[in-house]
Amino acid sequence: MLIPRRDVELGLDPQSVPRDWCSADAYNTTFLDALSLLFPEGERFFVESVKQQKAKVTDAELQKEVVGFIGQEAMHGKEHRAFNELLVAHGFREAPRIEANLRTFLKRVRKVLPPMSQLAVTCALEHFTAMLAEGLLSDARMQAEMDPRVRPLWLWHALEESEHKAVAFDVYRAAGGGYAQRASLMLLTTVVFFAAQMLVHARLMATRKILWKPWRWVRGATRLWVYPGYFTRLVPAYFAYFRPSFHPSDRDTRVLLASWRETLFGEGGTLVERTRVVA
Numbered sequence: 001m002l003i004p005r006r007d008v009e010l011g012l013d014p015q016s017v018p019r020d021w022c023s024a025d026a027y028n029t030t031f032l033d034a035l036s037l038l039f040p041e042g043e044r045f046f047v048e049s050v051k052q053q054k055a056k057v058t059d060a061e062l063q064k065e066v067v068g069f070i071g072q073e074a075m076h077g078k079e080h081r082a083f084n085e086l087l088v089a090h091g092f093r094e095a096p097r098i099e100a101n102l103r104t105f106l107k108r109v110r111k112v113l114p115p116m117s118q119l120a121v122t123c124a125l126e127h128f129t130a131m132l133a134e135g136l137l138s139d140a141r142m143q144a145e146m147d148p149r150v151r152p153l154w155l156w157h158a159l160e161e162s163e164h165k166a167v168a169f170d171v172y173r174a175a176g177g178g179y180a181q182r183a184s185l186m187l188l189t190t191v192v193f194f195a196a197q198m199l200v201h202a203r204l205m206a207t208r209k210i211l212w213k214p215w216r217w218v219r220g221a222t223r224l225w226v227y228p229g230y231f232t233r234l235v236p237a238y239f240a241y242f243r244p245s246f247h248p249s250d251r252d253t254r255v256l257l258a259s260w261r262e263t264l265f266g267e268g269g270t271l272v273e274r275t276r277v278v279a
């Protein structure tokens with residue numbers, strides 16, 4: 001599959017973006033803000049772990065996809081960093097410290113885990129991003145909750161996560177990665193990822209002074225797990241990863257992606273004027 005690198009420049013203006021940009025709700029917004037704070041350093045980790053193994057890739061098609069993957073993740077890092085600066089303007093002065101802490105943590109992970117395990121962690125997290133991406137791209141309600149100025153960032157990121165969802169996985173297999181390591185590191189990654197996300201979310205909620213308001217938690221968690229149950233819907237896709245024969249392309253998202261490519265980057269698309277396709 002062709003994985004184009006699109007040079008997107010969103011140029012978000014902190015003055016015009018509301019602080020509670022997701023469903024005008026501080027809990028829902030800080031949840032996504034926390035995810036955004038994890039992206040730039042996390043995506044740099046993904047890229048490094050793939051680069052470490054790319055010499056083992058002999059298939060010319062996959063080599064090209066690796067180049068596309070690296071280009072896409074670099075762009076996401078750049079635009080989410082810009083978004084994270086906007087969070088500072090919105091009063092989350094702790095944002096740069098959170099990113100610095102994550103950088104230190106991931107440096108340690110790189111020291112402790114062997115390169116193939118690092119790539120298995122990347123495969124696990126790419127499965128998470130692919131699930132979340134498909135969830136967002138196929139759910140008009142979730143899209144409508146986002147402020148229209150911020151929505152393109154998440155839609156574009158979701159589109160590209162879905163486009164390159166198999167790349168890290170294919171590199172892992174080409175480099176000789178096996179099932180036991182992939183499955184066990186998914187379990188470990190799940191625990192660490194949820195813990196990190198919750199910690200950062202809690203920190204941002206404290207800034208918004210909603211950390212000790214339990215009804216906010218109950219309402220927010222209900223939205224994710226009960227109704228509409230954005231996360232509950234992803235549970236089968238999560239467990240599919242533990243099938244020995246699993247491959248990210250088992251879920252065919254080609255029609256969905258073609259329609260979003262048209263909406264965002266086709267003639268008159270939402271992001272056409274803010275994009276240059278590099279390759």
Ligand SMILES: [Fe+2]
Pocket residue numbers: 043072073076157161
């Ligand atoms: Fe990404």
Ligand SMILES: [Fe+2]
Pocket residue numbers: 046073126129161164
């Ligand atoms: Fe990705």
